[in-house]
Amino acid sequence: MDKHSILVCMGWEQLEIRLQKCEGWEQIEISLPNCSSLQVISFPVVQLHLNRTAMRASQKDFENAMNQVKLLKKDPGNEVKLKLYSLYKQATEGPCNMPKPGVFDLINKAKWDAWNALGSLPKETARQNYVDLVSSLSSSLESSSQVEPGTDRKSTGYETLMVTSEDGITKIMLNRPTKKNALNVEMYHEIMHALKAASKDDSAITVLTGNGDYYSSGNDLTNFTDIPPGGVEEKAKNGAVLLREFVGCFIDFPKPLIAWSMSSLWGIFRSPSLGYSIAVYASDRATFHTPFSHLGQSPEGCSSYTFPKIMSPAKATEMLVFGKKLTAGEACAQGLVTEVFPDSTFQKEVWTRLKAFAKLPPNAMRISKEIIRNREKEKLHAVNAEECSVLQGRWLSDECMNAVVNFLSRKSKL
């Protein structure tokens, strides 16, 4: 009896099909992972040959699929990109033949792991699986765009924020509570979009806050793992461009901006939202962290300039260099927080106050803010540019990479 075994990838599932020749018929056993039962079907030999031929993707199909990948409008996410990468390498070069990258080379290690996991999968099967995967991606993106034809997601809602407007107040709420409102790349873009929209809407004031038990845990540390083709240098450069634009939006924001913090606030979101806000209201359980040195990084959001001015140089050094965590009371004593409220009455008291502010003449408030801040604008943009350029170098340092690896591998938490 003749036996062959082939692996076929259907979407994410891998089927093993075993073929057995049996008196002019082929018997097919299909086995699904996580499923103990086997289905046995018999086909005439001739039909089986046809199916097996039809199953093989040609070089042309493969090239078409590669082109289709470049045209995908939506980023399919890291997991799918790794799958595509590993199948491409297997289809073109065969089993993984590269030395294993070092533990700090996060991205290349993830790529190596994905490719190596394909073992001795034949090149033809990898080619077919690549074509199938691209085709499933293209159709799922087509079908999702068919659901809401022609609608701009930004005009209908946000993925990472909740933005509401009532009583003359636009509230921008970070909305990734399960990730402690860590800022992923999409959130950076959405906040900039929401701030630009709020600067033009008819609300008088804008409030920033976070959903859940953390206002924000700062930069999403997995942002460091999505490396573009140009490598870590290109990643660091892109990060610096994004950060500069993001902080620039806060510097230029024309209306009164109020940070409303019931909970912990870490890193990037803390500097601009404390440094440029007209007012910062905190509940008595809120805390403020700046773990730049712990992460092998350096101050951002103009905090290297605004904090020593708002606090004192010595206190700012404790916070920005040694990463000293401040309670709401301490932050208020240092001038970083305007007022602290008991947690039980925080929402009610702050909302009542904001509603009263929102009734003040909006143009007068805007002009007053302008006159307070305008003298500093040029300086703030220059500080922002300098901080981003220093950070670009820090992101490439072993100190920073080690800290990110530690967080991601959960060996230590800051």
Ligand SMILES: CCCCCC/C=C/C(=O)SCCNC(=O)CCNC(=O)[C@H](O)C(C)(C)COP(=O)(O)OP(=O)(O)OC[C@H]1O[C@@H](n2cnc3c(N)ncnc32)[C@H](O)[C@@H]1OP(=O)(O)O
């Ligand atoms: C364009 C780039 C600009 C970069 C500018 C420079 C920015 C600097 C900074 O922002 S520095 C601050 C960076 N933030 C941190 O170091 C905080 C890291 N997080 C933690 O230490 C902890 O998560 C915590 C203390 C905030 C909360 O601890 P705990 O209550 O135990 O919750 P978990 O750790 O289980 O977290 C739940 C869930 O959220 C994920 N998560 C939390 N924070 C981040 C983060 N900053 N980045 C990525 N992911 C984060 C965490 O992994 C958990 O996910 P899981 O449930 O495991 O999938």
